[in-house]
Amino acid sequence: MNNTIPSTPEPDLSASALETDLFWEKNKTTILTGLASVVIVVLGVSAWFAYDSSSNAAARRMLALADSPESLQQLVSTHPRSNPSAAALMLLAADRREAGDMEGSTKAFSEFLGKFPGHQLAGGALLGIGQNQEASGDVTSATTTYQQVLTQYPASYAAPIASYAEAEILLRDFQREEAVKRYNMIVSQFPGSPAGAMAMQQLRRLGAAPTP
Numbered sequence: 001m002n003n004t005i006p007s008t009p010e011p012d013l014s015a016s017a018l019e020t021d022l023f024w025e026k027n028k029t030t031i032l033t034g035l036a037s038v039v040i041v042v043l044g045v046s047a048w049f050a051y052d053s054s055s056n057a058a059a060r061r062m063l064a065l066a067d068s069p070e071s072l073q074q075l076v077s078t079h080p081r082s083n084p085s086a087a088a089l090m091l092l093a094a095d096r097r098e099a100g101d102m103e104g105s106t107k108a109f110s111e112f113l114g115k116f117p118g119h120q121l122a123g124g125a126l127l128g129i130g131q132n133q134e135a136s137g138d139v140t141s142a143t144t145t146y147q148q149v150l151t152q153y154p155a156s157y158a159a160p161i162a163s164y165a166e167a168e169i170l171l172r173d174f175q176r177e178e179a180v181k182r183y184n185m186i187v188s189q190f191p192g193s194p195a196g197a198m199a200m201q202q203l204r205r206l207g208a209a210p211t212p
Contacts, residue, residue: 059084069095076111086116093128102132123149123156130162139169160186160195167199180208 059079066072072088072095079085093108109125109132116122130145142165149162167182179202186199203209 056082056084063088066091081115086112086119086121089115090121090125093125097128097132097135102136106132120156123153123158126153127158127162127165130165134165134169139173143169160190160193163190164195164198167202171202176206180206183208 056079059075059082062071062075062078063084066075066088069092072092075088076085076092089108089112093105093112096102096108097105106129109128112119112125113122119125126145126149130142130149133139133145134142146162146166149156149158153159163182163186167179167186170179170182183199183203183206186193187196187203190196200209
Protein backbone atom coordinates (compact mmCIF):
# COMPACT_ATOMS: atom_id res chain seq x y z
CA MET A 1 0.00 0.00 0.00
CA ASN A 2 1.29 3.45 -0.85
CA ASN A 3 -0.42 6.24 1.07
CA THR A 4 2.39 8.78 1.06
CA ILE A 5 1.09 12.27 0.35
CA PRO A 6 3.67 13.80 -2.02
CA SER A 7 4.56 17.43 -2.01
CA THR A 8 3.98 19.34 -5.23
CA PRO A 9 5.59 22.68 -6.06
CA GLU A 10 3.58 25.75 -7.01
CA PRO A 11 0.09 24.19 -7.05
CA ASP A 12 -2.66 25.08 -9.47
CA LEU A 13 -5.75 23.43 -8.02
CA SER A 14 -8.24 24.73 -10.57
CA ALA A 15 -10.54 22.06 -12.02
CA SER A 16 -9.10 22.47 -15.51
CA ALA A 17 -5.53 22.08 -14.28
CA LEU A 18 -6.36 18.91 -12.40
CA GLU A 19 -8.17 17.50 -15.42
CA THR A 20 -5.66 18.33 -18.12
CA ASP A 21 -2.31 18.23 -16.33
CA LEU A 22 -2.63 15.58 -13.64
CA PHE A 23 -5.36 13.28 -14.83
CA TRP A 24 -4.67 13.15 -18.57
CA GLU A 25 -1.00 13.84 -19.22
CA LYS A 26 0.24 11.63 -16.39
CA ASN A 27 -2.42 8.90 -16.54
CA LYS A 28 -3.86 8.69 -20.04
CA THR A 29 -2.98 5.01 -20.43
CA THR A 30 -4.69 4.12 -17.15
CA ILE A 31 -7.75 6.14 -18.08
CA LEU A 32 -8.03 4.35 -21.41
CA THR A 33 -7.94 0.96 -19.69
CA GLY A 34 -10.87 1.86 -17.47
CA LEU A 35 -9.01 2.36 -14.19
CA ALA A 36 -9.24 6.14 -14.10
CA SER A 37 -11.27 6.64 -10.98
CA VAL A 38 -8.84 5.29 -8.42
CA VAL A 39 -5.81 6.99 -9.99
CA ILE A 40 -7.64 10.29 -10.20
CA VAL A 41 -8.83 10.00 -6.63
CA VAL A 42 -5.33 9.40 -5.29
CA LEU A 43 -3.81 12.23 -7.32
CA GLY A 44 -6.62 14.55 -6.37
CA VAL A 45 -6.24 13.73 -2.68
CA SER A 46 -2.49 14.26 -2.90
CA ALA A 47 -2.75 17.68 -4.55
CA TRP A 48 -5.58 18.84 -2.30
CA PHE A 49 -4.11 17.61 0.98
CA ALA A 50 -0.64 18.98 0.34
CA TYR A 51 -2.02 22.53 0.29
CA ASP A 52 -4.91 22.36 2.74
CA SER A 53 -4.00 24.50 5.74
CA SER A 54 -7.18 24.17 7.78
CA SER A 55 -6.91 20.53 8.83
CA ASN A 56 -6.54 19.44 12.41
CA ALA A 57 -2.84 19.14 13.16
CA ALA A 58 -3.13 15.84 15.02
CA ALA A 59 -5.18 14.32 12.22
CA ARG A 60 -2.67 15.53 9.67
CA ARG A 61 0.13 13.84 11.61
CA MET A 62 -1.85 10.61 11.75
CA LEU A 63 -2.36 10.69 8.00
CA ALA A 64 1.30 11.42 7.35
CA LEU A 65 2.32 8.45 9.49
CA ALA A 66 -0.39 6.05 8.32
CA ASP A 67 1.18 2.99 6.74
CA SER A 68 -1.73 0.53 6.54
CA PRO A 69 -5.48 0.40 5.98
CA GLU A 70 -5.86 -0.12 9.72
CA SER A 71 -4.06 3.12 10.55
CA LEU A 72 -6.14 5.00 7.99
CA GLN A 73 -9.30 3.54 9.51
CA GLN A 74 -8.12 4.59 12.96
CA LEU A 75 -7.73 8.15 11.69
CA VAL A 76 -11.28 8.09 10.31
CA SER A 77 -12.59 6.83 13.66
CA THR A 78 -10.59 9.32 15.74
CA HIS A 79 -11.17 12.44 13.61
CA PRO A 80 -14.31 11.57 11.63
CA ARG A 81 -15.12 15.03 10.27
CA SER A 82 -11.63 16.35 9.64
CA ASN A 83 -10.11 17.03 6.24
CA PRO A 84 -7.44 14.35 6.79
CA SER A 85 -10.27 11.91 7.47
CA ALA A 86 -11.69 12.73 4.04
CA ALA A 87 -8.31 12.01 2.47
CA ALA A 88 -7.99 8.79 4.47
CA LEU A 89 -11.36 7.53 3.24
CA MET A 90 -10.42 8.14 -0.38
CA LEU A 91 -7.09 6.39 0.08
CA LEU A 92 -8.83 3.50 1.83
CA ALA A 93 -11.25 3.17 -1.08
CA ALA A 94 -8.38 3.13 -3.57
CA ASP A 95 -6.36 0.65 -1.51
CA ARG A 96 -9.28 -1.74 -1.12
CA ARG A 97 -10.09 -1.64 -4.81
CA GLU A 98 -6.46 -2.34 -5.67
CA ALA A 99 -6.68 -5.36 -3.38
CA GLY A 100 -9.79 -6.56 -5.23
CA ASP A 101 -12.16 -5.75 -2.38
CA MET A 102 -14.83 -3.89 -4.37
CA GLU A 103 -17.33 -4.07 -1.53
CA GLY A 104 -14.89 -2.54 0.94
CA SER A 105 -13.89 0.12 -1.59
CA THR A 106 -17.50 1.07 -2.23
CA LYS A 107 -18.15 1.21 1.51
CA ALA A 108 -15.30 3.71 1.94
CA PHE A 109 -16.49 5.83 -0.98
CA SER A 110 -20.03 5.77 0.42
CA GLU A 111 -18.81 6.80 3.86
CA PHE A 112 -16.95 9.69 2.27
CA LEU A 113 -20.11 10.85 0.48
CA GLY A 114 -22.12 10.56 3.67
CA LYS A 115 -19.69 12.72 5.63
CA PHE A 116 -18.42 15.08 2.93
CA PRO A 117 -21.12 15.45 0.24
CA GLY A 118 -19.97 18.95 -0.68
CA HIS A 119 -16.26 18.15 -0.88
CA GLN A 120 -14.42 18.89 -4.11
CA LEU A 121 -13.62 15.18 -4.45
CA ALA A 122 -17.22 14.02 -3.89
CA GLY A 123 -17.78 13.57 -7.61
CA GLY A 124 -14.72 11.33 -7.73
CA ALA A 125 -16.08 9.24 -4.86
CA LEU A 126 -19.36 8.68 -6.68
CA LEU A 127 -17.45 7.90 -9.88
CA GLY A 128 -15.43 5.37 -7.90
CA ILE A 129 -18.61 3.62 -6.80
CA GLY A 130 -19.70 3.37 -10.42
CA GLN A 131 -16.31 2.00 -11.44
CA ASN A 132 -16.54 -0.62 -8.70
CA GLN A 133 -20.02 -1.63 -9.82
CA GLU A 134 -18.88 -1.94 -13.41
CA ALA A 135 -15.79 -3.94 -12.42
CA SER A 136 -18.05 -6.28 -10.44
CA GLY A 137 -20.25 -6.87 -13.47
CA ASP A 138 -23.23 -4.81 -12.32
CA VAL A 139 -23.40 -2.67 -15.44
CA THR A 140 -26.99 -1.54 -14.82
CA SER A 141 -26.11 -0.04 -11.43
CA ALA A 142 -22.89 1.42 -12.81
CA THR A 143 -24.81 3.23 -15.56
CA THR A 144 -27.22 4.67 -13.00
CA THR A 145 -24.33 5.83 -10.83
CA TYR A 146 -22.53 7.47 -13.75
CA GLN A 147 -25.73 9.36 -14.54
CA GLN A 148 -25.90 10.47 -10.90
CA VAL A 149 -22.39 11.90 -11.18
CA LEU A 150 -23.57 14.08 -14.06
CA THR A 151 -26.69 15.15 -12.18
CA GLN A 152 -25.19 15.78 -8.75
CA TYR A 153 -21.67 16.93 -9.67
CA PRO A 154 -21.92 18.34 -13.22
CA ALA A 155 -19.01 20.75 -12.75
CA SER A 156 -16.61 18.22 -11.24
CA TYR A 157 -13.68 16.60 -12.99
CA ALA A 158 -15.57 13.31 -12.60
CA ALA A 159 -18.53 14.34 -14.79
CA PRO A 160 -16.94 13.95 -18.24
CA ILE A 161 -15.24 10.72 -17.19
CA ALA A 162 -18.55 9.29 -15.96
CA SER A 163 -20.21 10.28 -19.22
CA TYR A 164 -17.43 8.64 -21.22
CA ALA A 165 -17.71 5.46 -19.15
CA GLU A 166 -21.43 5.35 -19.88
CA ALA A 167 -20.75 5.76 -23.61
CA GLU A 168 -18.30 2.86 -23.51
CA ILE A 169 -20.94 0.67 -21.87
CA LEU A 170 -23.39 1.56 -24.64
CA LEU A 171 -20.80 0.71 -27.30
CA ARG A 172 -19.97 -2.64 -25.71
CA ASP A 173 -23.70 -3.36 -25.58
CA PHE A 174 -23.84 -2.86 -29.38
CA GLN A 175 -25.89 0.34 -29.02
CA ARG A 176 -23.75 2.17 -31.54
CA GLU A 177 -26.11 5.05 -32.29
CA GLU A 178 -26.67 5.82 -28.62
CA ALA A 179 -22.93 5.61 -27.97
CA VAL A 180 -22.23 8.03 -30.82
CA LYS A 181 -24.79 10.46 -29.39
CA ARG A 182 -23.08 10.25 -26.00
CA TYR A 183 -19.60 10.77 -27.48
CA ASN A 184 -20.85 13.82 -29.37
CA MET A 185 -22.41 15.18 -26.20
CA ILE A 186 -19.11 14.79 -24.36
CA VAL A 187 -17.21 16.60 -27.11
CA SER A 188 -19.78 19.41 -27.01
CA GLN A 189 -20.20 19.76 -23.24
CA PHE A 190 -16.62 19.10 -22.13
CA PRO A 191 -14.36 20.61 -24.81
CA GLY A 192 -10.68 20.42 -24.00
CA SER A 193 -11.16 17.74 -21.35
CA PRO A 194 -9.41 14.35 -21.46
CA ALA A 195 -12.80 12.66 -21.85
CA GLY A 196 -13.61 15.00 -24.73
CA ALA A 197 -10.39 14.02 -26.48
CA MET A 198 -11.10 10.32 -25.97
CA ALA A 199 -14.69 10.73 -27.19
CA MET A 200 -13.45 12.41 -30.37
CA GLN A 201 -11.03 9.54 -30.93
CA GLN A 202 -13.86 7.07 -30.60
CA LEU A 203 -16.01 9.05 -33.03
CA ARG A 204 -13.20 9.00 -35.58
CA ARG A 205 -12.68 5.29 -35.06
CA LEU A 206 -16.39 4.70 -35.63
CA GLY A 207 -16.40 6.93 -38.69
CA ALA A 208 -18.80 9.29 -36.98
CA ALA A 209 -16.61 12.30 -36.22
CA PRO A 210 -18.23 15.64 -37.19
CA THR A 211 -16.80 17.30 -40.28
CA PRO A 212 -14.74 20.42 -39.43
